[in-house]
Structure formats: C-alpha cells, structure tokens
Amino acid sequence: MAAAGPGARPCPANFSAAAARHLAGFQEAYLWPILVAEFLVAVAGNGLALYRFSRRERRPWPPAVVFSAQLAASNLLSALALPPMAAYFYPPKSWRYGLAACRLERFLSAWNLLGGVLFITCISLARYLGVAHPFLTRSRLRPRHAWALSASAWALAALLAAPSLGFAHLEGPEGPARAACGAARPQACVRCLGAGAASQLPAFRAYSLALAALGGALPLLLTLLAFGALGRAVLRSHSMSAAEKLRVALLVAAGVAVYASSYVPYLVLRVLNAAARQRWLARCPSFADEAQAVRALELGPYLGFQVTRGLVPLAMCTHPLLYMAVVPSLGCPACRAGRDQRPGQDQPLPALASPEARPSLLLTTGPCDSDTAG
Template structure:
C-alpha cells in the first residue's frame, strides 16, 4: 500500500482521534495555566516598561530606547495572544471565536515572536556600536535610523509570519453532540496546520528556525562576542565594568539558549515526528499500535517549550533597564545625573559605560 503525507491514503479517523486525545491531554493539564500566568506577568511588566519609556525618557529618544520600546510593544502584543490561546486549551479544548480569529491569533503569535527576536538583535548590535565605536555612534547613528530599522523589522516579521494565515484553519466537530472533556471529537479545533500541509509546513518551520532564529542568533553572538572582547582587553575599563559586560553577554546568550532556540528546534522536530506517524498510520493494525508509535517525547518537549518560551517576554523588562539610563540609575548601575545631561565633549576617549548604551546628545562640535 502506498502512503503519503499528502493524504493519498487517509489515516483512519479512529487512529487520529486516539492520537489527538493523548496529545491534547498535556495541553489541557499543563499548558493553559502556564500561559494564563505568563499573560498576566508579561502584560503588566511590558505595559509598565512602555509607561516608563513614555514618561521618563527625553525626546527625541536615543536608538537604544527606540529599540527597547519596539521590543516592549512586540512583547505586549505577543502576551495578548496568550490569553485566547489559554482559553482555547482550557478543557475541553474548543475554539469558539470563528476561523478569522483563529488565523489572526496564529499570525499575531508568530509575528510578534519574530519581532521580539529581531529587536533583541537590534539592541545587541546597538550596544556593540555604542560601547566599542562611541565616536561613530555619536556622529553617525541618529534616532531616525533606529525608527527606520524598526519599521523594517516589523515588515520582515509580518512577511515571515504571513504563511500562518494560510496554514492555520478550523477543524469542525467530527461528531454531533455537546463538546466536553469526554467527547473531544465534538469540539472545534484551531489548527496551526492540517495533515495534508505537513510537508509545506515542515519547509516553513525550517525557514522560521533559520531566518527567524538562527541568523539573529549569529548576529547577536557576533555583537556580544566583539563587545566582550573589546571591553575585557580595554585598559581604561575597571574590573567592575568588565564584570558587568560579562553579565550582559551571559544574560543575552542565556535568553536565546533557554527560549527561542529550543522552541524553534522542537517545532521542527515535532513536525518531522508528525510526518513519520502520519505516513505509518494507514498500516497500523489496531489502536494499540497507533498509540505506541506516537513520539510523545518530541511532542511533550515542544509543548514544554511553548510554555517556557513566553517567560522570555517576562524577563525582557530587565533588559530595558540595562539599556535605558533613566532605569539604570534606579538599579545603581550608573549616575542618574550623568544619564540625563548632555555628554561631556571632552570625555570621549574611553569605552562607554554600559548604562550609556544609546546615542547621547552632544553639547558641542
């Protein structure tokens, strides 16, 4: 018998229903309360960050503040998608808001996730330029450059997320009756992709992992690595400042290593696992064999990362405090008075302090 993931030989409905019931159990038991809690924390923290940027930062904003504000907006929009997702996963797993809302939720989820990665990369590159090349930063990097780059970042994120509008769709009830925990086949599902699209979605997931995660990671690694090397080998940098650079670099790398990279990797692996099971499905002898063939470890790993990855947007406000002088002073990382006044034109020979990670305004030529 010839089988393909495109659906030439369909998978028996009872096998698919049994697999979906097993795999959905983890989402209904674990994922929805985690997402609901992260929605509350991320909304409050990023909303507060935006409030602080709007009320405490001088206009025009420095590039560091522009990128940080864009990151806060992206994270806030991302957090808002967690609430309908948590409500959907609350047992019984049932989407009640129509197909348009289903597609938009998936699109906004992906778009703002990508935007978050891109703006973290912009912050990393801006830090490198400000600390290692302060003359260039002061003379050539202006606020409008940051706004233009931010606009390009939003366009790129939207373009990369656009295919989700095609992949996502509703799957109506497979049987009549009231939707309940004991009758999940009577519920409506909001799917990220359908079975006949798995091959195309596999290619798309690889694209997201490469362009939306891998490339920004390499840029951030290069920026942080060059920043750390320059500061650690600078004779004008104190031991305390070198320690702060080490903490900055470690925190940036940990943010990627613990959230975006595992999420992207497990997404790709989960699609591969679905393809393998789907190809074997028509040949399973019975339900027991179909259940045994499920790669539950890969599936659960991806679901765990779906729960852990939003923690990054709860941590990002700490990143804002590392790049905004008006917030640095409250943490004791620099002088409030120095961060709010024009840069002394006679003090430009040294590597800039980390709390001056933007483009300061000069008081003279």
C-alpha cells in the same frame, strides 16, 4: 483526514482523534496555567518598561531606547495573545472563536515572536556599534534611522509570518455538533491547528525549516557576534571596575541565554515536531486499532515543542528584568550631568573623556543612552 502524501491511503479519523486526545493531555494539565501566569507577569513587566520609556526618556529617543521600546511593545502584543490560547487549552481543549480568529491568532503570535527576535538583534548590533565605533555611531546613527529600521523589522516579521495564515485551520465537527463538546465527548471539540492539514505538512515543514534558519539561527549568530565583540571591548577597558565588568558580563550572558534557551529551541522543535507528525501519518493507515495508533506517537518532539511554547512567553517575562537591571545607572553623576545636553548634540560628557569609558553607559537602555547615543 487527508492522506499524508499523493497516492497514500487516508488516516482513519478515529485514529487521528485518539492521537489528538492523548497529546492534548499535557496542554490541558500543565500548559494553560503556565500561560496565564506568564500573561500576568509579561503584561505587568513590559507595560512598566514602556511606561518608563515614555515618562523617563527625553525625546527624541536614542536608537538603543527605540529598539528596546519596540521589543517591549512586541512582548506586550505577544502576551495579549496568551489568554485565548490558555482558554483554548483549558479542558476540554476546544477552539470556540471560529476560523478567522484561529488564523489571526497564529499569525499575530508568529509576527510578534519574530519581531522580538529581530529587535533583540537590533539592540545587540546597536550596542556593539556604540562600543566598537562610538564616534561613528554618535555622528551617523540617529533616532530617525532607528525608527526606519524598526519599521522595516516589523514589516519583515509580518512577511515571514504571513504563511501561517494559510497553514492555520480548524479540525473537528461542523455545525451544532460542536455544542456537545465536553469531557464526556471530546470528539465533538474543535482544534485550531497551526501546522497545516496532513496534505500541507511537507510545505509546512519546509516553511518551518526556513523560519528556523532566517528567524532563529541567523539572528542568534549576529547576536552572539555582537555580544562577543561588546564583551571583549568591556573586558579590555581600563576605566571600569571589576564589579562593573561583572555586571556587564552578567547582562550579556543573560541576554544570550534567554535567546538561546527559548526562541531557537522553539523554532527547531517546531521542525522536528512537524517531521514526527508526518512520519506518524505515513504509518497511520497500517495501525490495527486506536491503542496502536497512540503507542506509535513520537512524544519526544511533541513534548519538547510544548515545553518551548511555555519558554517563549517566559522570555517575554525576563526581558523587563534586563530593562530594570540598568535602573541603578539612572542615578549616576555622568547621566545627571548629561541630561542638560540637548538631544542630538555631540558633546563629550565629563565622565566620558576617553572612548574606553563609554561602554558602561552604552550598555544601558535608560536615560544614560539619551546622553550618549544622540
């Protein structure tokens, strides 16, 4: 293995292999079945959400539906990357698909994760604008703007994820020796690593830190500000009942909780795990034997990072619940009255005579949006 830094002694290969086998135990025992279960739920839930959007929404889709459909598509693509990872973690942990597939999997996972973050932010900002500036939103924010912003979000996510192609690499034996991989010979197994080789760790740590700031902290701050303003507008509304306000508050709290408990910890612990790995490599040449090398591992950042790797797909499973949470609004009288309105028309609905009555519909991602957002 390469040295941890310029002029440093290389880490003995047997120490690195012993550490890798020890760390793989959590993934082999717990992570792969969790990923399989989350794959099934995420595909079913997000597939159903996309089906509902395509079959139940009138065209052109209003911005809120455009962003929600993009989020569902991003979740679905992320879910499709889970089976190869589950197969990789299935004991004995070994990557069987080659270097190109390893790099592609890491890139697609990062791309769709960042895409999900950006679309959650877009949904939050669109809902805030719909509540705080309803007349401006209905007259200026059109579906074509939402599609253009969605394309920009996909492009930005791809740009932020592009460095993962350079960091992803394989570690393990070359050629026929890989065929001997098994429980009795774990040293013959191949690992697909997204954190970069030892010599790349400083650059990977800096990249992970930038990603945590741009792809985690900044979108979370925007989401919190938007949802906070939206919540205040709803709570101050005199046209909504206490039950409606409670339902909106729960939806807002659930959206923020899902974001703050999955995406942000994942990006932060990714930085901490890279830093812990860098410190271990710096000490590695001085270890007396494999047992000392294993004892020196910092398991806290590593196990925390592995837990968040299971929480991020769990967030993809809960997003459809947020979509479905607004299904009761599909039968509301105001929505039925508004379905006869042509998309893009700026006619007030009978039940929405005052701006204060608008939040209850602008919070949804169902056909009510088609009638109010234009």
